[in-house]
Amino acid sequence: MFKVVFNGVEYNVEEGTTVRQFFERVGVRDALGAKLNGKILDLQTPIRENGHIAPIYQKDPESLEIMRHSLSHIMAQAIKEIYGKKVVHLGVGPTTEEGFYYDVEVEGVRIKEEDLPKIEEKMKDIIKRNLPIVRRELEREEAIKLFESLNEHYKLDIIRRIDAQDIISIYEQGDFVDLCRGPHVPHTGMVGAFKLTHIAGAYWQGDPSKPMLQRIYGIAYWSQEELEERLRFYEEVKRRDHRKLGAELELFLIDEDIGGGLVIWLPKGGIYRKILEDFWKEEHLKRGYQLIYTPHVGKAHLWQTSGHLEYYRQNMYPPMEMEKEEYFVKPMNCPFHVAVYKSKLRSYKELPLKLAELGTVYRYELSGVLHGLMRVRGFTQDDAHIICTPEQVDDVIHETLDFAIWMLKVFGFEDFKVYISTRPPEAIGSQEQWEKAESALKKAVESLKLSYEIDEGGGAFYGPKIDIKIKDAIGRFWQCSTIQFDFNLPERFDMEYVGPDNRRHRPYMIHRAIFGSIERFTGILLEHYAGLLPFWLAPVQARIIPISSKHVTYAKELLEFLRSHKFRVEIDERNERLSAKVRDAELSKIPYLLIVGDREVENRLVSVRSKAEGDLGQKSWEELLEFFTSLTEIKVC
Structure with missing residues (x-):
């Protein structure tokens, strides 16, 4: 016998009674199934537990x-x-x-x-x-x-x-x-x-x-x-598939003969990455981060100490033996950043220490889950580790989250979902550490007036975290930035600093990635913009199209003028019809076409056509320079 509550009334239900039989008893018609204690049952399933039951109709999402x-x-x-x-x-x-x-x-x-x-x-x-x-x-x-x-x-x-x-x-x-x-x-x-x-x-x-x-x-x-x-x-x-766009725009290549999930950046992709990475580095330096570079491999004992060999080995590539010692290619950058911190004894006056690296890591993923740039085996994390004192935690988290949101807005993302994951049942670190860390995460999110959801018990065993999902142009949300406390590595690597009391203390350590990885973020960007990247980020910002061969000399002068002002411009000198050249440029997602013919040469003008907005009319060289310069300015709403 089971006790089932329906519409506030408790019923005794004989063992073997199906959902359909129960609904016939209470007068429910046209139901497709039921929710019993949150579980979905069809009409033929016997009721085998006590609880609350509700019908599911065709209008219900279930x-x-x-x-x-x-x-x-x-x-x-x-x-x-x-x-x-x-x-x-x-x-x-x-x-x-x-x-x-x-x-x-x-x-x-x-x-x-x-x-x-x-x-x-x-x-x-x-x-x-x-x-x-x-x-x-x-x-x-x-x-x-x-x-x-x-x-x-x-x-x-x-x-x-x-x-x-x-x-x-x-x-x-x-x-x-x-x-x-x-x-x-x-x-x-x-x-x-x-x-x-x-x-x-x-x-x-x-x-x-x-x-x-x-x-x-x-x-x-x-x-x-x-x-x-x-x-x-x-x-x-x-x-918008980034794999299709990446091939059409000649940005990157993934060749199975070289290795699944391993990305080759083609020349245009190389230019794009340089622009992206230069911007990333400059913004980090402005905010007091210190740039570092670390090796791609490390001795086995490093990964033993970090815990990766114990908990993460199935995602690591097999070891290489050199001089009777095992080395592993790195799946993460963290232990190397710890080594930088421990290269000398640190004082509280040096903290917070913010170490940043565009570090390439390698993780073994099953071939069935590989997907263009979104799921790869070798990728570059925009990694940072911030080591601070307990007293600095609130300010550090606020600054880090503010930076992440600002950076995402620069790339055109305005709609975010924020999740805070709290302490799971099995966790390391003291209750005081967890409470302080979780409080800092909540304060930062609330101070920036961001709505958020709590994922109770969803944190890693080594610390709570903030995850940021971004909404793209067609309404999909993508997991992007993460701000993650780590109480594990400071203990495992015995990280310390000398406090104002002249005694040694354990610092807080925070992992942080804004893009997640260069590869995946690029895939998201390509799909968000359908391949038409913002002017400042486009590998080719404009293409000059001379109408005939007699306009090529003037087109080359314009090319040199724009390149001298550091704009990424190319020229189409092919002996093709104008319509064919325009069509090819549009298929290549080039933001601006600069068309020159008799009138333009005679008056030292250029006809400007925008991929997004169409014909913009004629401009002088100086007007064009001013216009392009305005497009390179970083604007955040």
């Missing part, structure tokens, strides 16, 4: 999970009907934030993007059949026999890993059977509008030593209008 889960099964059934039950082996098919996917293995067949419409048509056929979706619960041995008969070895693997006391349930629709906890809609005909979007690879259980399955993704909403709106969004995402 209904999407029920519907999308059923679509993943419908897709799996469609794949089996197309390719054959005996050769299709099912992995897992959960829901996602916008839809669903299923991991499948099809013997001798590689499903391609062009096969998706065929699968969609078969899914629509199954939906039209309006097949009842039936839940059954099996004993372990019964389940094993069933899935052995179906030759579903991945399902058998799941069953053998299910705890002995857990319930094993299956769902059936027609002759299709799947191992699943649910939830599902009552019939295949009770689903919404859907679209299969793409295919990716996924190792079984995320283990690269196990088979690679094909992961087929779909999105789904209740209405066709919602689906089409989302598809338009996906088209915009595709248009």
